[in-house]
Amino acid sequence: MPAPQLSPEEIERLAHKRASAKMGWYIHACVYICVNGLFLARGLFVDGARPWNIYPAMGWGLGLALHFLSVFVLGKGSGLRQQLVEREREKILREQNRP
Numbered sequence: 001m002p003a004p005q006l007s008p009e010e011i012e013r014l015a016h017k018r019a020s021a022k023m024g025w026y027i028h029a030c031v032y033i034c035v036n037g038l039f040l041a042r043g044l045f046v047d048g049a050r051p052w053n054i055y056p057a058m059g060w061g062l063g064l065a066l067h068f069l070s071v072f073v074l075g076k077g078s079g080l081r082q083q084l085v086e087r088e089r090e091k092i093l094r095e096q097n098r099p
Helices: 007-045 054-073 081-097
Strands: none
Touching: 007 054, 007 081
16 A cells, blocks of 8 residues: 655655654763763772662663664654755655655
8 A cells, every 4th residue: 555645844844753853862872872981980980899880871771772763663764963854855755756
């Protein structure tokens, strides 16, 4: 069954929505790396003996992995945001032009 035809405005809105979801994951991953890097540095240079920092990294890592799955695996599928919007727009247009 072919996908219903979308108007150019609907295509643009959908492409922005998909690109925003992907950009959200990239921001989430960067914050995860920065915060857990600080935790690791504190654990190594301040706390020393007990590696407590692995527990928040594991819990947050699970959340990050689930976020990845929801955006890149389960989701349909100038800077990074604009590139993602353009890629999604092209993908939607290709989907519409299929017989």
